[in-house]
Amino acid sequence: MHLSEQLASRYRRHIMIPEIGTSGQKKIIDxxxxxxxxxxxxxxxxxxxxxxxxxxxxxxxxxxxxxxxxxxxxxxxxxxxxxxxxxxxxxxxxxxxxxxxxxxxxxxxxxxxxxxxxxxxxxxxxxxxxxxxxxxxxxxxxxxxxxxxxxxxxxxxxxxxxxxxxxxxxxxxxxxxxxxxxxxxxxxxxxxxxxxxxxxxxxxxxxxxxxxxxxxxxxxxxxxxxxNSAHIKDISGARVLVVGTGGLGSPAAYALTSLGINTIGIVDSDTVELSNLNRQILHSTSRIGIPKVKSAETFLNILNPSINIITFNTRLTSINAQNIIADFEMVISAVDNLQTRYILNDACYYAKKPLAEAGVFMFDGLNFTILPDKGPCYRCLFPQISPSGEMSSFSEAGILGPVPGVMGTIQASETFKVLSGVGKTLEHNLLLYDALEAEFRMANLNKNPNCQLCGNKF
Ligand SMILES: [Zn+2]
The missing domain is CATH 3.40.50.720 (NAD(P)-binding Rossmann-like Domain)
Incomplete structure (x- = not known):
């Protein structure tokens, strides 16, 4: 079973999954x-x-x-x-x-x-x-x-x-x-x-x-x-920030743009690579090598020319996070590493901005929504990065392309519900998706009273 170097690179994230591999990808192509x-x-x-x-x-x-x-x-x-x-x-x-x-x-x-x-x-x-x-x-x-x-x-x-x-x-x-x-x-x-x-x-x-x-x-x-439907808030001027324009950021920004959200901010410091394209639908083969925020802006402007896109061609850090999120009402965390998740969690907590979280790994995904002062924060669930630095990045893990598509769309859906004040959001539930078993499960989430960020202070 053989794939050209070009195809092996394009579908690298699929081929890394044991259930797919090179022979599985060949089957998909056929x-x-x-x-x-x-x-x-x-x-x-x-x-x-x-x-x-x-x-x-x-x-x-x-x-x-x-x-x-x-x-x-x-x-x-x-x-x-x-x-x-x-x-x-x-x-x-x-x-x-x-x-x-x-x-x-x-x-x-x-x-x-x-x-x-x-x-x-x-x-x-x-x-x-x-x-x-x-x-x-x-x-x-x-x-x-x-x-x-x-x-x-x-x-x-x-x-x-x-x-x-x-x-x-x-x-x-x-x-x-x-x-x-x-x-x-x-x-x-x-x-x-x-x-x-x-x-x-x-x-x-x-x-x-x-x-x-x-x-x-x-x-x-x-x-x-x-x-509740009698009290739908007017969201015609809504401003949403999407941090990351990869596997999760692509479907999240796609859905927000299709929904006609007034202003969408996008943050990313990467450039488009061939191996992104099995899942990152905002980008394209002809835009390989250009900054992802530019590529995403091009795509989203075509999808809906009436919305405003603000691009930040930079990496979100603890230094710039507060400034970048300041002008937005809600933030979507669509990043591929734990460190940026903690930075976003803390910045949103102090700025009192709701944050839609998601993560993906091979066939699995999770979602939850952090509402400051209402439900648990990211540190309540995952108190700290492991000392060895293990699992600090999923950027090289196998991922079935449409799995982040499901989770990123849920982030956009959560955002729309939080902003309009209607529907049930995931502030007290963790949603777990197993794509192989076609199963969605919900787990209860509680605030951790000992959380170093949002717990009871003495
Ligand atoms: Zn907390």
Missing amino acids: SAVLIEGASVESVTPLLFYLVASGIGTIFLNLDNKNNLANITENLLDLNPEIEILTDERNTNNISIKVIVGDKTFVQKALNKNKCLRSNVYTPTLILLQGSWCGIIQIIRVHKELDFAFELTQKYLPDPSSYLEKSFCDAGKTISSCFIGALGSIETIKSCLNIGSFLHIPLFFDLLNMRFVNEADYKPFYSDKVVE
């Missing part, structure tokens, strides 16, 4: 995926992660192809090794079919698929997008299609009757980003035949932070959220 979607917009986050991961051939079957040429140009700049086709005639050897869209679209697509009776059935991944919520399920046997169809009719809550339209629209954007990254992971797992498959659907609700893998799921919009 895979073909057929995507059925309503519009270019609804499949864009999914496309970015599939393309970054190296899925070799992508067939697109879209009802509305508006803006496809522009997006395709960006996708091929991210990864020129990929073939993107809109001709359906050669779709015989596809590895997996992905149906992505809202309830109406998915029902229509499932009906059409039910008519395709055949002995050999192509695995079909259903990505049902709602507002703040959605359902993911993989169908690998034809007869399960009836079950999937029933599901779409019964369960997806529609918050538009009690939430403001702009808030519902924001929820659709978040859901599309989240399901794009999550759907890419399930697609890659299916192509590689690794991990657990979502035969039993996964329901997610990012407004209430609920993830349910059970068949007996019930709709879950609580009265509390309904009551």
Whole structure:
């Protein structure tokens, strides 16, 4: 099994994962995926992660192809090794079919698929997008299609009757980003035949932070959220700082920009490298070697020209942290080392700024949100850097590309909820994601009374 030096470098972070390796990456490259979607917009986050991961051939079957040429140009700049086709005639050897869209679209697509009776059935991944919520399920046997169809009719809550339209629209954007990254992971797992498959659907609700893998799921919009929705804060002038434009910063900034956050600050001192491109969707092959903040600014300006981007081409240190965060309402920690996490934690604590945290390692990710004086801080959970300096950097660990995509999108979602004052945020919960098992778990978090930063002072 051999990959050229160029490809080995591009997919280095995948190849480092034992479950993938060179042979697994070769399998991903040899895979073909057929995507059925309503519009270019609804499949864009999914496309970015599939393309970054190296899925070799992508067939697109879209009802509305508006803006496809522009997006395709960006996708091929991210990864020129990929073939993107809109001709359906050669779709015989596809590895997996992905149906992505809202309830109406998915029902229509499932009906059409039910008519395709055949002995050999192509695995079909259903990505049902709602507002703040959605359902993911993989169908690998034809007869399960009836079950999937029933599901779409019964369960997806529609918050538009009690939430403001702009808030519902924001929820659709978040859901599309989240399901794009999550759907890419399930697609890659299916192509590689690794991990657990979502035969039993996964329901997610990012407004209430609920993830349910059970068949007996019930709709879950609580009265509390309904009551709160009358008090959505105006966030039209919001200013958010994203520290790091790598694996986590890319999806976080992508989602914030798609949400139309007024001003986004980005901090990074690195330049774009080929081995970043399996996951860092803000960057591209033609921008290798240029500062990441410049590359990110270029991408985000195209994605949404109406927002303001402020760039800091520098490393965040204990000297400059207070100055950099001063003009922002909330901070997203999207860094790859522990030292900067402590610096950000302390700076945000003293400046009373909320901070969305995340971390990733191979197939795993975690999220929590630090609200000064309300919940625990980073030092409550991880009191100090180990004396040996071990684990001080994850910058060289294996990472499945779309895993930080999931965690970074949650950071953006947390930010939107904190700023607008609606929904349940992760200030007292640690969210743990295991991509291989397709599982989200929540652990309770408490303030540490002995925390050297925010604990009881005597
Ligand atoms: Zn603390």
